[in-house]
Amino acid sequence: MDFFNRLSNPLSVLVAESHPAIRRNLSEALRGMGLSTYEASGGQETLEIVSTVRVHALILDYDLPDLGGLQTVRVMRTFREVPPYLLLASAITREMQVDALASHATSVIPKPVDMDMLSDIVETMLLRAYNRF
Numbered sequence: 001m002d003f004f005n006r007l008s009n010p011l012s013v014l015v016a017e018s019h020p021a022i023r024r025n026l027s028e029a030l031r032g033m034g035l036s037t038y039e040a041s042g043g044q045e046t047l048e049i050v051s052t053v054r055v056h057a058l059i060l061d062y063d064l065p066d067l068g069g070l071q072t073v074r075v076m077r078t079f080r081e082v083p084p085y086l087l088l089a090s091a092i093t094r095e096m097q098v099d100a101l102a103s104h105a106t107s108v109i110p111k112p113v114d115m116d117m118l119s120d121i122v123e124t125m126l127l128r129a130y131n132r133f
Contacts, residue, residue, distance in 0.1 A: 004034030004123075011056040011126055014049055016040040016072065017088065018065050022113070026059060029115050030122065043067025047075060057126055058085035059118075062096065062108070070103055084129040086121060088113060 004011065013030050017023040018041050027037040038055060040046040043064045049055070060069030067075065069087045076082050086107045087100050100108045106125045109118060 004126075010034055010036045011130070012036045012038060012054065013057045013059060013122065014038040014040060014046060014055045016043065016046040016058065016060045016064060016069065018042060018061060018063075022111070025115075026113065026118070029118065030059075033119060033122065035122075035126075041065075043069070043072035043075070046072050050076060050080065055083055056130065057083050057122065059122075060085060060087050062087045062089040062100075070099060070105075073103060073105075084125045086125065 013035050015026045030037050038049050043066050062069045090111045107121050
């Protein structure tokens with residue numbers, strides 16, 4: 001994780017989560033890793049942000065209020081390349097996991113989020129995607 005703190009231009013992660021406290025905690029943890037963050041409370045807001053700024057990764061709540069996390073990704077694919085992403089879910093079903101992985105999600109993480117697990121997955125996802133080994 002020290003790697004991200006040494007970058008002159010930090011990688012950015014968009015956190016899309018409808019609960020403000022969870023969104024804030026996730027963003028704080030990511031900034032602690034040396035990443036910059038954007039925040040959205042729903043799928044439409046996520047789409048607006050990614051249409052105007054470069055985002056290197058997404059963390060999306062599976063059950064966003066307006067567009068779910070996977071729906072947001074599907075819409076995003078119609079106008080831009082989707083960065084690596086992972087989904088958060090309160091109750092993970094087998095069907096959800098299969099659908100997420102078929103849609104190229106890196107992972108589905110259960111809520112409440114284990115911040116150590118989140119850090120490990122985000123670090124691996126970004127290092128793989130941007131060849132920064």
